[in-house]
Amino acid sequence: MGLPNHLQNHRGVTYLALMFSIVLIGISASATARQWTVMVQREKEADLMAKGIEIQNALSLYSATMKIGRVMTAEVYPQSLGELTRAPKPYLRKAYQDPMGGGDWEYLRAPTGGIMGVRTKSKAKPIKERDFPLAIRHFEGRKSYSDWMFQHPNASSFSMLMPPMMGVPMGSMPSQAGASGAVPGAQGPGTVPVPGPARNPAIPQ
Numbered sequence: 001m002g003l004p005n006h007l008q009n010h011r012g013v014t015y016l017a018l019m020f021s022i023v024l025i026g027i028s029a030s031a032t033a034r035q036w037t038v039m040v041q042r043e044k045e046a047d048l049m050a051k052g053i054e055i056q057n058a059l060s061l062y063s064a065t066m067k068i069g070r071v072m073t074a075e076v077y078p079q080s081l082g083e084l085t086r087a088p089k090p091y092l093r094k095a096y097q098d099p100m101g102g103g104d105w106e107y108l109r110a111p112t113g114g115i116m117g118v119r120t121k122s123k124a125k126p127i128k129e130r131d132f133p134l135a136i137r138h139f140e141g142r143k144s145y146s147d148w149m150f151q152h153p154n155a156s157s158f159s160m161l162m163p164p165m166m167g168v169p170m171g172s173m174p175s176q177a178g179a180s181g182a183v184p185g186a187q188g189p190g191t192v193p194v195p196g197p198a199r200n201p202a203i204p205q
Contacts, residue, residue: 038127045127045145047099048120052150053135055118058084058091059152065091075152077114081105100124100145108151117151 059077062084066076078084084092098105100122108117122145132139138155139148 041124042127044099048145048148049128049133049136051096051099052118052148053133055081055084055092055096056135056150056152056154059116060157062091063152065089074112075110075116077110077112077116079114081115081118098122106146108149117149117154119147119149120145122146 062078063075067073081092081095084090085095097103098118098120100120103121105118106121107115108119110116124145125143126145126148129142130140135156136148136150136154142148
């Protein structure tokens with residue numbers, strides 16, 4: 001004996017409501033998982049920048065200290081990150097590992113030997129693409145984390161030391177001429193010309 005029509009309809013509605021709830025739960029769980037993945041990546045990305053900049057600054061300070069009193073001014077680099085942590089004057093708090101993978105960094109070796117920089121082995125696409133700190137502002141537009149090279153010297157430090165001059169090619173910048181850096185004989189805007197000695201028309205020039 002079959003069920004009454006109203007009971008069959010009720011069971012059908014209940015089944016559809018249950019399926020709809022399962023779909024909603026799946027969508028919600030998927031969205032939550034994506035948000036969690038992005039949040040974890042953001043934390044690792046921020047940690048990568050913080051530790052990378054700290055290593056970069058340590059390499060710069062180490063080289064500057066080692067060059068004191070030397071005739072040759074070539075950069076000097078440590079053979080390991082652990083060398084930067086040695087007492088009595090550590091340049092780095094800890095020999096950090098790669099925050100993205102938890103293992104060793106990929107070391108950037110200087111032509112003369114030693115470690116001139118580090119970078120992660122991760123090929124993932126960064127979340128952050130612009131508005132970087134000044135020390136790494138040349139990272140803008142890089143397509144993967146492995147393109148973020150924390151090294152000394154770097155493109156950002158050069159741009160901070162020598163900001164580009166509008167309309168003046170780098171090769172045409174005047175060399176130093178005295179403490180003020182003024183070019184002899186040049187008169188800047190607003191300067192008052194100084195007259196030279198009076199010219200005697202009777203004496204050939």
